[in-house]
Amino acid sequence: MAFPTNTTVLENFNAVDAHPMTGWTDLYEGVDSNGTTGQGSAASAISYRNTLHSDPVEFYLTVTTKPGNGSFLGLHVFTADTVGYTVQIVCASGTDSVALYRIDGPGDSTQLGSTISQEFSNGDGLGLEVTDGTNGIKAYRRSSGTWSQLGTTQNDTNHTGSKRPCIEFGDTTARVDDLCGGTVVAASSTPIYHIMNQ
Amino acid sequence: MPVAWFICKYKRRPVPPGGWWKLIRYCAMDDFTSQINADGGRWSETEILNGYAIVKVKASDTTLDTIAGTSGFQRLPKNLLTASLSDLTTAQKNAIRNKLEEIGYSLTEIKDALGNDLGSKTLADVLRFAARRRLKHRLDEATDTVIYDGPEQSVKPIDTVDESVT
Numbered sequence: 001m002a003f004p005t006n007t008t009v010l011e012n013f014n015a016v017d018a019h020p021m022t023g024w025t026d027l028y029e030g031v032d033s034n035g036t037t038g039q040g041s042a043a044s045a046i047s048y049r050n051t052l053h054s055d056p057v058e059f060y061l062t063v064t065t066k067p068g069n070g071s072f073l074g075l076h077v078f079t080a081d082t083v084g085y086t087v088q089i090v091c092a093s094g095t096d097s098v099a100l101y102r103i104d105g106p107g108d109s110t111q112l113g114s115t116i117s118q119e120f121s122n123g124d125g126l127g128l129e130v131t132d133g134t135n136g137i138k139a140y141r142r143s144s145g146t147w148s149q150l151g152t153t154q155n156d157t158n159h160t161g162s163k164r165p166c167i168e169f170g171d172t173t174a175r176v177d178d179l180c181g182g183t184v185v186a187a188s189s190t191p192i193y194h195i196m197n198q
Numbered sequence: 199m200p201v202a203w204f205i206c207k208y209k210r211r212p213v214p215p216g217g218w219w220k221l222i223r224y225c226a227m228d229d230f231t232s233q234i235n236a237d238g239g240r241w242s243e244t245e246i247l248n249g250y251a252i253v254k255v256k257a258s259d260t261t262l263d264t265i266a267g268t269s270g271f272q273r274l275p276k277n278l279l280t281a282s283l284s285d286l287t288t289a290q291k292n293a294i295r296n297k298l299e300e301i302g303y304s305l306t307e308i309k310d311a312l313g314n315d316l317g318s319k320t321l322a323d324v325l326r327f328a329a330r331r332r333l334k335h336r337l338d339e340a341t342d343t344v345i346y347d348g349p350e351q352s353v354k355p356i357d358t359v360d361e362s363v364t
Binding site for chain 2: 027028044046071073098100104105107108110114115117155156157160170
């Protein structure tokens with residue numbers, strides 16, 4: 001199935017600055033509602049949207065400005081218990097890297113599979129799809145308007161059920177825009193009469 | 199390109215600055231990702247008891263030999279799940295049994311599941327047994343060690359690992 005299927009804009013980051021943002025909860029410091037960057041002098045900021053979405057879910061955002069070299073940007077998908085899965089970009093002076101993680105508790109993560117070598121550019125998209133069961137966990141990057149899966153699908157079923165997106169900044173350089181997604185929209189099936197007339 | 203199965207442990211990476219991060223674990227095979235990718239290969243893992251992982255790797259013979267020669271990595275003596283262990287030496291069978299005990303299975307449980315002679319089993323039998331459970335971990339902040347004593351967690355099946363690396 002193509003990614004994304006649900007293009008609902010959940011947060012356009014155009015609100016007046018407030019902490020936490022309306023409809024969000026701050027886990028550590030807080031993501032800014034107007035600048036969408038780590039606030040003040042804080043080295044990192046992490047906030048999740050309060051609304052849960054039924055499985056399977058997909059979320060994506062635009063990386064307006066990459067983190068500085070050595071820092072990171074994470075898009076998490078959390079259950080109501082604040083556990084779940086993460087796709088994280090770590091920027092480097094050479095090629096950036098991406099990895100998928102399972103989050104088992106506050107800041108307690110286990111990488112799923114191998115580190116993916118992938119350079120990101122400002123304006124690229126970062127996406128994460130999580131499906132309970134065999135469809136697994138998939139990371140995506142949008143470049144020049146085209147989405148591609150990064151690395152391989154990871155299978156992990158430790159954190160199932162409804163989930164919500166969470167954004168984490170590792171520094172005050174990174175900026176994101178237009179967090180989109182929700183429950184994956186099932187592809188409509190071809191009507192039988194079309195098949196019969198072919 | 200050849201494939202091989204390994205048992206190795208999870209390692210830790212430094213956590214980023216800030217108050218939220220406490221622990222980042224990764225499969226030690228990731229230390230060889232660049233080399234495996236350069237071969238045009240890949241790898242996939244499943245976590246089992248006590249911070250061990252069973253890993254299938256597709257890479258050049260040179261890379262597989264390098265991994266096998268690295269401390270902390272044990273290469274299994276067969277490459278295909280369907281391979282019989284009937285031609286293994288006693289030393290090879292003992293090495294597998296010892297590793298299963300090191301991972302955390304009792305000799306009684308091993309014998310109940312696999313019998314007294316691993317020679318009557320396949321690689322799949324052994325790996326499916328090794329991947330029958332894992333326990334949730336926790337970080338003991340006082341000693342800065344990862345302890346595996348929580349409730350049972352779901353384990354990625356060996357067959358899923360096998361199908362991921364073909």
